[in-house]
Amino acid sequence: MFKKKDVTLIIAVLILAGLIAAFLRIYSGETGETVRIMIDGNEYGSYPLGEDSVIEIGNAFGYNRIVIENGEVFMQEADCPDQYCVEHKAISKTNETIVCLPHKLVVELHVQNREDDFDSIAQ
Amino acid sequence: MAKKVAYSAILVALAMIFSYVEVLIPFHFGIPGIKLGLANLVVVIALYLLKPSQAFSISVVRIVLVAFLFGSMPSMIYSLAGGVLSFTVMLLLKKSKGFSMMGISIAGGVSHNVGQLLVAAIVVENMSVFYYMPVLLVAGLITGMLIGIVAKKVCRHLRVAID
Numbered sequence: 001m002f003k004k005k006d007v008t009l010i011i012a013v014l015i016l017a018g019l020i021a022a023f024l025r026i027y028s029g030e031t032g033e034t035v036r037i038m039i040d041g042n043e044y045g046s047y048p049l050g051e052d053s054v055i056e057i058g059n060a061f062g063y064n065r066i067v068i069e070n071g072e073v074f075m076q077e078a079d080c081p082d083q084y085c086v087e088h089k090a091i092s093k094t095n096e097t098i099v100c101l102p103h104k105l106v107v108e109l110h111v112q113n114r115e116d117d118f119d120s121i122a123q
Numbered sequence: 124m125a126k127k128v129a130y131s132a133i134l135v136a137l138a139m140i141f142s143y144v145e146v147l148i149p150f151h152f153g154i155p156g157i158k159l160g161l162a163n164l165v166v167v168i169a170l171y172l173l174k175p176s177q178a179f180s181i182s183v184v185r186i187v188l189v190a191f192l193f194g195s196m197p198s199m200i201y202s203l204a205g206g207v208l209s210f211t212v213m214l215l216l217k218k219s220k221g222f223s224m225m226g227i228s229i230a231g232g233v234s235h236n237v238g239q240l241l242v243a244a245i246v247v248e249n250m251s252v253f254y255y256m257p258v259l260l261v262a263g264l265i266t267g268m269l270i271g272i273v274a275k276k277v278c279r280h281l282r283v284a285i286d
Contacts, residue, residue: 039246
């Protein structure tokens with residue numbers, strides 16, 4: 001059923017997947033401090049993860065309601081056709097994102113003090 | 124010529140039905156956007172039974188028609204990106220010899236997912252969607268394998284019917 005090259009291909013894909021997964025795990029994964037919302041590649045706004053809040057966005061792409069609660073952020077409601085963003089679990093780490101593709105919206109998490117360090121060096 | 128057109132038309136129709144029926148099959152990894160890729164079964168078979176150009180047009184015509192019927196403009200762009208990339212990879216591997224239908228189908232499934240993810244990264248202008256890459260690679264591997272098993276079995280019978 002399998003030829004030699006098939007097996008090589010399968011192993012190569014598995015190794016690649018493993019490497020990317022390991023890289024993502026090492027590279028980031030600390031608890032985020034700031035919730036940043038990007039729309040169509042531009043920053044829409046930043047919100048502290050520590051404070052509970054509800055962010056409602058209504059624009060030409062559509063409607064999204066993002067909720068920050070107990071140190072986690074999730075998409076509570078969206079009028080996009082696929083609803084993948086609403087089904088996505090709540091996120092709290094810097095390597096996690098919630099993407100609402102039809103509305104070109106990305107919810108990311110960042111750590112604040114990194115940027116502060118840069119500022120203090122610049123001063 | 125007429126025979127060629129007839130085969131192409133039947134396969135396009137079959138691929139369209141597969142795209143439609145696929146929604147009804149419960150096959151979930153718990154990750155959004157992962158599908159079995161039943162329509163790819165038709166493309167893999169066409170690649171083996173017909174000319175590459177015919178197989179390619181079957182794949183593209185299927186995607187465009189399905190998008191017009193059930194999908195939308197954005198969904199067509201994702202499908203086309205995945206479809207064209209996976210077709211190119213499958214054709215190259217088939218030409219390079221040494222891969223069985225299984226390997227070709229796996230390469231197709233994996234590259235289809237990679238293509239869609241690339242377009243998604245461009246659309247949201249954000250690299251963070253690559254977080255899904257490992258899962259999508261493995262998912263493409265599994266779905267490609269399943270499609271490969273079926274394609275192999277079907278092809279054996281179809282070859283007899285066509286000749």
